[in-house]
Amino acid sequence: MVVGEVTHERDVLVIGAGPGGYVAAIRAAQLGKKVTIVDKQYVGGVCLNVGCIPSKALITAAHHYETMTGSADMGITAEGVKLDFAKVQAWKAGIVNKLTGGVKSLLAGNKVEFVSGEAFFTGPDEVRVAGEYEGARYKFKDCIIATGSRPFELKNLPFGGRILSSTEALSLPEVPKTMIVVGGGYIGVELGQTYAKFGTKVTILEGSPSILPGFEEEASKLVVKNLKKLGIDIVTEAMAQGAKQTDQDVTVTFTADGKEQQLTAEYVLVTVGRKPNTDELGLDVIGLETNPRGLLDVDAQSRTKMPHIYAIGDIVPGPALAHKASYEGKVAAEAIAGLPSAVDYKAIPAVVFSDPEIASVGLSEKEAKAAGRSVVTGKFPYAANGRALSMNAVDGFVKLVAEKETGLVIGALVAGAEASNLIAELGLAIEMGAVLEDLALTIHAHPTLGEIVMETAEGALGQAIHQINR
Amino acid sequence: MGMFQFKLPDIGEGMHEGEIVKWHVKPGDQVEEDQVLLEVQNDKAVVELPSPVSGTVKEVLVEEGTVATVGQVLVVFEVAGEGNAAEGGADFKAEHNEVKDNAATGGAAEQVQKADSPVPAASGPAQAPQAAATVAAGGTADVLATPAVRKLAREKGINIRQMRGTGRHGQVTREDVLAFATGGAPAEEAAPSPAAEAAAAPEAGGLEERVPLRGIRKVIANAMTKSVYTAPHVTIMDEADVTKLVEFRTQLKPLAEKRGAKLTYLPFIVKALVAAVKQFPVLNASVDDERSEIVYKKYYNIGIATNTENGLIVPVVKDADRKSMLDIAREIADLAARGREGKLSAPEMKGSTVTISNIGSAGGMFFTPVINWPEVAILGIGRISDKPVVRDGQVVPGKVLALSLSFDHRIIDGATAQNAVNKIKELLENPQLLVMEV
Numbered sequence: 083m084v085v086g087e088v089t090h091e092r093d094v095l096v097i098g099a100g101p102g103g104y105v106a107a108i109r110a111a112q113l114g115k116k117v118t119i120v121d122k123q124y125v126g127g128v129c130l131n132v133g134c135i136p137s138k139a140l141i142t143a144a145h146h147y148e149t150m151t152g153s154a155d156m157g158i159t160a161e162g163v164k165l166d167f168a169k170v171q172a173w174k175a176g177i178v179n180k181l182t183g184g185v186k187s188l189l190a191g192n193k194v195e196f197v198s199g200e201a202f203f204t205g206p207d208e209v210r211v212a213g214e215y216e217g218a219r220y221k222f223k224d225c226i227i228a229t230g231s232r233p234f235e236l237k238n239l240p241f242g243g244r245i246l247s248s249t250e251a252l253s254l255p256e257v258p259k260t261m262i263v264v265g266g267g268y269i270g271v272e273l274g275q276t277y278a279k280f281g282t283k284v285t286i287l288e289g290s291p292s293i294l295p296g297f298e299e300e301a302s303k304l305v306v307k308n309l310k311k312l313g314i315d316i317v318t319e320a321m322a323q324g325a326k327q328t329d330q331d332v333t334v335t336f337t338a339d340g341k342e343q344q345l346t347a348e349y350v351l352v353t354v355g356r357k358p359n360t361d362e363l364g365l366d367v368i369g370l371e372t373n374p375r376g377l378l379d380v381d382a383q384s385r386t387k388m389p390h391i392y393a394i395g396d397i398v399p400g401p402a403l404a405h406k407a408s409y410e411g412k413v414a415a416e417a418i419a420g421l422p423s424a425v426d427y428k429a430i431p432a433v434v435f436s437d438p439e440i441a442s443v444g445l446s447e448k449e450a451k452a453a454g455r456s457v458v459t460g461k462f463p464y465a466a467n468g469r470a471l472s473m474n475a476v477d478g479f480v481k482l483v484a485e486k487e488t489g490l491v492i493g494a495l496v497a498g499a500e501a502s503n504l505i506a507e508l509g510l511a512i513e514m515g516a517v518l519e520d521l522a523l524t525i526h527a528h529p530t531l532g533e534i535v536m537e538t539a540e541g542a543l544g545q546a547i548h549q550i551n552r
Numbered sequence: 553m554g555m556f557q558f559k560l561p562d563i564g565e566g567m568h569e570g571e572i573v574k575w576h577v578k579p580g581d582q583v584e585e586d587q588v589l590l591e592v593q594n595d596k597a598v599v600e601l602p603s604p605v606s607g608t609v610k611e612v613l614v615e616e617g618t619v620a621t622v623g624q625v626l627v628v629f630e631v632a633g634e635g636n637a638a639e640g641g642a643d644f645k646a647e648h649n650e651v652k653d654n655a656a657t658g659g660a661a662e663q664v665q666k667a668d669s670p671v672p673a674a675s676g677p678a679q680a681p682q683a684a685a686t687v688a689a690g691g692t693a694d695v696l697a698t699p700a701v702r703k704l705a706r707e708k709g710i711n712i713r714q715m716r717g718t719g720r721h722g723q724v725t726r727e728d729v730l731a732f733a734t735g736g737a738p739a740e741e742a743a744p745s746p747a748a749e750a751a752a753a754p755e756a757g758g759l760e761e762r763v764p765l766r767g768i769r770k771v772i773a774n775a776m777t778k779s780v781y782t783a784p785h786v787t788i789m790d791e792a793d794v795t796k797l798v799e800f801r802t803q804l805k806p807l808a809e810k811r812g813a814k815l816t817y818l819p820f821i822v823k824a825l826v827a828a829v830k831q832f833p834v835l836n837a838s839v840d841d842e843r844s845e846i847v848y849k850k851y852y853n854i855g856i857a858t859n860t861e862n863g864l865i866v867p868v869v870k871d872a873d874r875k876s877m878l879d880i881a882r883e884i885a886d887l888a889a890r891g892r893e894g895k896l897s898a899p900e901m902k903g904s905t906v907t908i909s910n911i912g913s914a915g916g917m918f919f920t921p922v923i924n925w926p927e928v929a930i931l932g933i934g935r936i937s938d939k940p941v942v943r944d945g946q947v948v949p950g951k952v953l954a955l956s957l958s959f960d961h962r963i964i965d966g967a968t969a970q971n972a973v974n975k976i977k978e979l980l981e982n983p984q985l986l987v988m989e990v
Contacts, residue, residue, distance in 0.1 A: 291633060426699070427693055448604060448605070451604030452636070454560075454561025490721065515723050517721070
């Protein structure tokens with residue numbers, strides 16, 4: 083032990099204060115544990131500080147800006163609409179501060195101690211936390227690792243200067259004139275589309291044959307249509323080779339169509355995935371190995387091979403999503419308290435905050451068929467829904483996947499306005515074991531987008547009212 | 553173009569494997585989505601599996617007649633657009649959606665955070681508090697029950713998988729869990745038992761051990777319960793003087809051995825039983841309760857109840873009437889050996905029309921075998937003992953075989969059953985007659 087270092091003893095030590103870690107810490111404290119949570123950077127993690135929340139703030143601001151100048155159809159024309167991007171950024175920062183402040187007071191209110199610093203395992207029941215000026219050791223009975231992930235860095239496009247990760251892209255001081263986005267997944271599309279709405283000329287370079295490769299084409303093509311309307315160039319099957327920076331711009335070299343090409347912009351944003359933060363924790367010291375993807379394998383209670391060490395969120399298998407981390411955090415905390423909780427979900431919703439939004443939960447039609455299930459599907463367009471029309475949001479659809487024999491709902495896909503909110507009902511339907519008739523027979527308020535869900539279910543049963551049933 | 557791997561899905565009934573009965577496609581074929589690819593046999597039926605994609609069949613990986621396990625790749629397609637398999641064979645998980653960003657450079661190798669199984673298998677020693685045994689067994693999200701009910705089951709230390717739901721579509725309800733917890737509940741397929749209440753969880757204090765009723769044990773339990781509660785059983789018992797058969801078999805044994813068969817008494821008994829049920833067809837029948845019909849079977853598949861480490865299984869000698877004694881001997885030896893290794897396929901263990909249960913090898917005599925429902929008769933074989941028998945007014949030493957025949961009294965009357973037993977006796981006592989039946 084380093085002279086002068088103090089060793090603290092805790093019931094539960096949580097490493098990482100993101101949406102997985104802070105939720106786990108609070109639940110553990112609620113269950114009577116003495117809890118310390120450590121984070122090297124922020125309370126709230128990537129999600130609250132440089133991820134979900136600030137990106138949604140910018141997306142909303144961009145949407146308002148766009149509708150102010152693009153609502154002539156409704157009889158609204160505006161002149162002299164100004165964008166004060168510094169103010170947008172300040173507004174965004176205010177939201178982040180409000181939320182992280184809220185989490186801090188929740189931690190304090192639950193008597194969870196927050197320690198700022200980087201944790202490193204020094205033994206199977208001890209970590210050293212290196213703060214800015216001093217270090218301390220924490221002994222624990224149980225530990226929850228919730229260190230999350232960071233943007234994946236490409237060797238030939240290393241972050242720095244004009245090569246941005248999502249983190250920097252969320253905090254640009256002004257709207258760039260031009261931007262290249264490398265990686266057309268959900269982060270690249272969300273941010274690319276946002277800056278395009280603010281006026282940036284955006285080019286997306288995507289390695290696979292289409293953008294949003296994880297989502298079904300019938301949904302992603304609606305987004306592609308809007309991206310093109312905004313003047314975004316999409317180059318698919320493009321492979322970035324490298325980049326050269328100057329004071330004013332950055333030039334990306336890439337191959338596409340079998341040719342080497344170059345493109346220059348003020349910034350290049352690289353969004354090609356996320357990498358689990360398991361490499362700087364000293365896991366090797368305690369003999370905890372990660373799998374080839376850098377993830378920790380866990381059991382149904384989020385427990386690693388070491389029974390008193392738990393892992394949750396982006397560092398364990400499954401999609402890297404905040405809501406999954408929070409769920410697992412609660413399970414881990416309850417397991418530590420001796421409760422028989424388990425990771426036991428039927429489905430995790432996934433949302434892309436593109437325009438229009440895409441959200442899915444459960445199995446896609448293709449996945450269900452690949453799993454050998456006999457399915458029936460229903461699909462109903464926004465264009466036949468009164469509320470969608472009156473919102474000027476005609477692009478979109480709800481699609482349901484159900485078991486043919488029983489009508490049991492096993493999957494849903496929503497593309498269109500408020501898809502992110504509509505998916506909640508469908509997640510509940512799947513967890514509750516609802517059948518198509520349950521959705522069809524539930525009265526949905528008129529006029530709302532929710533009626534589309536009801537009509538889709540009726541359609542799958544061959545009895546939609548506002549659609550000719552084939 | 554991408555590659556799409558089609559894996560054997562869970563074809564229901566908790567089967568972990570299925571026999572590939574027939575391929576409807578071959579490499580090079582163009583396949584449309586939903587077109588039937590192949591037929592797989594599970595425990596209950598032959599299932600047609602449709603194609604989840606349209607594309608070209610690149611490779612068929614499992615041959616007809618072989619048994620594939622769930623998750624095994626059966627066929628690879630070349631499909632337009634994104635497949636589910638990288639050339640390198642990256643794993644495809646259909647369980648849930650993933651949100652992934654695709655690398656625009658470097659290729660798939662640098663891609664991280666691909667979706668994986670949402671509930672990873674338990675890894676490593678999971679020393680955990682009380683209920684962890686049921687918890688660590690994995691998520692129960694595939695069970696039809698609401699999240700709150702699944703949680704309640706965990707809290708009660710109940711494996712919800714073992715429950716039969718009484719709710720709509722078999723949904724496990726809160727009431728089901730609570731009833732199960734107090735012992736009065738329907739486990740899967742089990743008949744309601746008023747006595748169960750009394751047996752509910754006494755203060756055990758470590759003097760009792762609770763082991764979940766699982767796998768083959770559970771199948772046996774269900775089958776026995778079903779049989780006994782469905783068919784009114786009557787058992788008749790009798791003795792056969794098999795002195796001549798013993799001699800006959802002793803003579804034949806070395807001859808059979810030369811021809812690669814170990815000749816036990818079972819092939820003789822199989823033949824005798826076939827002859828008896830041919831004469832009394834009602835023993836080779838079943839009852840279709842739904843339609844109130846007796847189904848007489850014109851084929852003779854003899855189930856041979858076989859003891860294994862895991863429990864009782866009943867492999868079937870099919871068309872025993874058309875096989876030679878030696879073939880039957882070889883087949884029984886092969887079925888029994890593979891049965892003990894757990895290597896029998898489902899079709900080898902079903903389709904029997906009447907069954908033989910042999911307790912004699914363990915030394916027993918008379919017993920009341922339980923009918924292998926939906927069959928209607930089972931012949932129990934006891935040991936062959938040295939006993940005094942009266943022949944031509946003289947008490948002489950003889951070899952005596954104990955026979956027990958249980959039958960379903962709904963359709964078989966006592967006299968018929970006894971006549972059948974008499975026929976069996978006659979044949980076993982006079983092996984020359986048996987030869988005429990072959």
